[in-house]
Amino acid sequence: MTAELRCVPPEAMGFDPSGWNLVTALAGQLCAEDVTPVFALQVVHTQRTTGPLLFESPAADASLKVTSDPIFLVASLTKxxxxxxxxxxxxxxxxxxxxxxxxxxxxxxxxxxxxxxxxxxxxxxxxxxxxxxxxxxxxxxxxxxxxxxxxxxxxxxxxxxxxxxxxxxxxxxxxxxxxxxxxxxxxxEYLRDALFAPLGMHDTALGAPESWWHPQDGEPPRVERIVGIRVPPEQEGGDDWNWNSRYWRSFGAPWGGLLSTPADLAIFCQTMLQGGQYGYTRVLSPAAVAQATRNQLDAYHDLSEADRRTRGWGFGWRMNWAAHSAAFCDLLGPAAYGHWGATGTLFWIDPARELAAILLTTQPLERGRSHLTRLSNAIVAALAD
Incomplete structure (x- = not known):
């Protein structure tokens, strides 16, 4: 059995206090300067976690405000x-x-x-x-x-x-x-039954089901916890079809419609770190996780050598492209893997350090630069052990 995640103070996870203070200061600054309306951060290390840390811009429009337990549209983290x-x-x-x-x-x-x-x-x-x-x-x-x-x-x-x-x-x-x-x-439904429910990811769905809109137990609709996204110019005025619409939140696009929380995604990252098992529950074999998270492009002899070597893909997982503008982190090694999401989201996993980070914002990504890469650098640098 692998242990389930335990929430502990960052220093009990092996983070240097001054380094961790820099991490939280950088995260808070992103919201204080209204770079993003909302930011949620959670870090996993050796079966322990910080728990979700939430930050909010005081200048954000009321429709973009965060709840105490927010759900994010994580875009291509779905893949x-x-x-x-x-x-x-x-x-x-x-x-x-x-x-x-x-x-x-x-x-x-x-x-x-x-x-x-x-x-x-x-x-x-x-x-x-x-x-x-x-x-x-x-x-x-x-x-x-x-x-x-x-x-x-x-x-x-x-x-x-x-x-x-x-x-x-x-x-x-x-x-x-x-x-x-x-x-x-x-x-x-397959992903719900085969992955989310067994792992206890109860706030995760690929498209908000009807029960999230109209619960039968008298609880508030779960969709009220979904955080609004500051939509890009090409989606402005599309209130009936853009990222914040009921249509898109319910659509469940296989390429980018996942709704989830930092805590649920932390469980999934821990499952990957533990070779497909979380607590008493195994959802994937170690062999499957090992293959899914290594560069698969070497198998294609017709690809350019540069693509195979520097821009690798596993099965759905992107390797850390160190010399690319959208690297997850400058301090991660070649075995790290993860994914970006267009709504301003990122998660990455470093098996060498037994470390993972979930960084969820509501500010769409800009091409060529990302504050999340800088924050990831600070997270890895703060790890003292």
């Missing part, structure tokens, strides 16, 4: 978690990662895409685009996921599968559909 659901199906013998996508989704046909495999989708090597050309129009129409799937089945590839690496959210739309068709459950 590695969904990917672990796919890997779990592989563990159970229900699919193999080199199976062709068309064998699960027959409408995903055509000579150019018949060779695309589940592995290609997991590693962003399928040739699919990130988003569909009519992505915004679909969202404005409040289209169901089936419209995104049918569009992905028809959209031209940007390169033949395995010949390049390109971030592709639409590949994760297909992975969600594969989970549904293979498991016989909607992908959101």
């Amino acid at each position: 590695p978690i969904l990917a672990m659901g796919v890997v779990q199906l592989a563990e159970r013998g229900l699919l193999a990662l080199n199976d062709r996508v068309v064998d699960f989704i027959p409408e995903f046909s055509g000579a150019d895409r018949r060779g695309i495999t589940v592995r290609h989708l997991l590693t962003h090597t399928s040739g699919l685009p990130d988003m569909l050309p009519d992505n915004r129009e679909l969202r404005r129409e409040q289209a169901p996921l089936s419209r995104f799937i049918s569009g992905t089945c028809e959209v031209p590839l940007d390169f033949p599968p395995g010949r390049g690496v390109q971030y592709q959210s639409m590949g994760y739309a297909l992975l969600g559909e594969i989970i549904s068709r293979v498991s016989g459950q909607p992908y959101d």
Whole structure:
């Protein structure tokens, strides 16, 4: 058995007090200067955790204020978690990662895409685009996921599968559909039953279910705890389809619709650190976790050597691209892995240090710079043991 997380003071986790004070000062400064309306931070180290630390901008609009126990739309942090659901199906013998996508989704046909495999989708090597050309129009129409799937089945590839690496959210739309068709459950329910519920992640859902809007037990609707995001210019005026809309909060996009808390994500990070087990509960095998969290691009001989070496992908997990502007942290080693989210979120895991950090904001990421990288540097530097 692996121990469940225990909340302890940072110094009991091995953090130098002055270094940890710098971490909290930097986090508080982000809100004091209104860089982000809300910031939640939680760190995990050797089966211990700080618990969630919350910061709030005094200048934030009332609609962006935080509750005492906030839930965040974590955007693309969804991808590695969904990917672990796919890997779990592989563990159970229900699919193999080199199976062709068309064998699960027959409408995903055509000579150019018949060779695309589940592995290609997991590693962003399928040739699919990130988003569909009519992505915004679909969202404005409040289209169901089936419209995104049918569009992905028809959209031209940007390169033949395995010949390049390109971030592709639409590949994760297909992975969600594969989970549904293979498991016989909607992908959101499968992840709930196979991962979230067993791990005790009770405030996590891939799309807010009806019970979050209309609870039957007299409790306040859980959706009232979802923190509003300071939407980017291209979403302004889209109150019926943007990140803060009921449509998008309920949609459960397989590529970016996860709703969760720092505490729940800390449990998931600890599960990964412990080889797929949390307390008495095992949801993944050590072998699956080991494969999912190492660079898988070495298997593709047609990729450039530079891509394979410096911009690695596991199964859904991105390795820390040290020389890239969006590195998780300048002080993490090559075994670290994690993911960014467009809503201003980041989590990363360093197995060498038994260390993980969850950093959730409500300020969309800016290209080319991130205050979260600087804060991650301070977290790692503060660890004294």
